[in-house]
Amino acid sequence: MRILYLDSSEICFPTVPGSPGAWDVDSESPQRGSSVDAPPRPCHTTPDSQFGTEHVLRIHVLEAQDLIAKDRFLGGLVKGKSDPYVKLKLAGRSFRSHVVREDLNPRWNEVFEVIVTSVPGQELEVEVFDKDLDKDDFLGRCKVSLTTVLNSGFLDEWLTLEDVPSGRLHLRLERLTPRPTAAELEEVLQVNSLIQTQKSAELAAALLSVYMERAEDLPLRKGTKPPNPYATLTVGDTSHKTKTVSQTSAPVWDESASFLIRKPHIESLELQVRGEGTGLLGSLSLPLSELLVADQLCLDRWFTLSSGQGQVLLRAQLGILVSQHSGVEAHSHSYSHSSSSLSEEPELWGGPPHITSSAPELRQRLTHVDSPLEAPAGPLGQVKLTVWYYSEERKLVSIVHGCRALRQNGRDPPDPYVSLLLLPDKNRGTKRKTSQKKRTLSPEFNERFEWELPLDEALRRKLDVSVKSNSSFMSRERELLGKVQLDLAETDLSQGVARWYDLMDDNDKGSS
Structure with missing residues (x-):
C-alpha cells in the first residue's frame, strides 16, 4: 500500500x-x-506541555536564634553551646550548610539553588543539627510549602523550630522564572558577583532545558546488528542519562533534563549517544553561546553527530534568571565626573529601571565594562574597584576588577598585582592581595575581598590600594606602580558602583 x-x-x-x-x-x-x-x-521536536515550565528556587539560609545548647562538659554539670548546621531537602535534592562553632545564634549566610516544578504538595524540609564527634544532636525542624513560595514569588520569614523547646530560623526564598531573552544577562552576572557569598557555590545566571526526542541512522553493531542506544547529557559536573532502547538505530527517548548555568558564554552542552556493550556511537558539543544569539534563546532541530553517521533531534532552550529581590536597584544616571581622579561609567539598560529591593541598604548601580564616555587615564594608569558594605553579612566588600594604562618603567611590561590594606592598621590581619598577572599593562583580576567589621568602624577606616610589580625574578623587592586611598567615610558604601580611580605616586595618594 x-x-x-x-x-x-x-x-x-x-x-x-x-x-x-x-x-x-x-x-x-x-x-x-x-x-x-x-x-x-x-x-522539530514535540515535547509535552510541561517542558520548559521549571523554576529555580534560590534558598538563603541566613541565621538562627535561641537554639538549644547540646554540648555539655564535666559529665553534664556544665552547660555549653552547640555547633549548629542546617540540612535542606526539596525535589529529591539535599543540601547542607557549613558548621558554626559554639554559637546558639549562628549566622550562615549561605545560598542554595534547586530546580523545581509546580507539582502541588511539595515542601521544603529543614532540619537543624548540632555537630558532634559521634552522633549529631537534633536542634529542631520546620517546613515551608513550595506552592506558597511559587505563588508569591518571595518569602522572607523567621520560622519557629518544631519539636524543641526553643529556636527559630531565618530563611529567604525566591522563585526565579527563566526569561527567553539575553538582554539582562550582563546585569544578572554582575548582580550575582556582588551578592555572592564566600561559603556558597557560584550563583546560576540561567536555566538550560533540553528535550531529547530521538535519533536516526545510528551505526550498526558489527555492521549488521542494531545497537541498544542511550544518551547522556552533561553540563559541567551534572549529567542526565536517558533510558536504553533495545535493538534499534532509530531510538525514541522522549526525555527532558534541566541544568543550572552559571556562565552561559563559556559553558556547553555535551551529548553522547552510546550503545549498551558497544560504546560510543556518536557525540555532539553545543556551545551555549549559540543559544544566546538564537531566537527566544532556543534551538530545535536535527544535529549531526561527530561520528559522521547518525543525527539527533533535540530542543535546547535557555532562560535567564533575573532576581527581583537581590537587594539591587538600578537607577537612571547621567554621566559626570565626581572628581578628577575618578571616572564613573553609565549603567546597563538591560532590565527594568527599578528592581524591588528587599535589602535597601545594598543598592548597586550596574555599569558597562567599557564606555566611550570614560575619562582618560592619568600618567600612572587607573585601577577599577567596587567597594560597598554588605549589611546582611556585616562585611566590607571590595572587588578588584582590573587596571589599565599602567606605566612601564623598564624594557618589559610589569607583572602587576593589587595589594589592599585597611588603614590605620598595617598588620597582616587586614591585608589582602590579588593574584599576579604576567607582563601586562592592563591586567584583569575580578577578585573579591572581605573584611568583617561593623559599619561604624568601617567608616573610620581608609582603604589603601597599591598596584605593585616584582622588581625582578630573583628579587623580593616590589616596585610600586601607583596607589590610591579611599576615605570610606566619604564613600557611598550603599551603592557598590564599579569605578576607575587614577593611580598616584607614593607622595600623592589621591582620593575619590
Missing part, C-alpha cells in the same frame, strides 16, 4: 542518502508533497 502525503511545512520526508535532493540535516527546508513508502520525518 502506498500513502500520499499532501503539502505540509511541518513534515520532512527521508530520501536515500547521497541521492539528488537528499535531505541536509542542517537545512531548514523540508521536502514537500511527495509520495513515499516510509513515515514522515519530523522537522
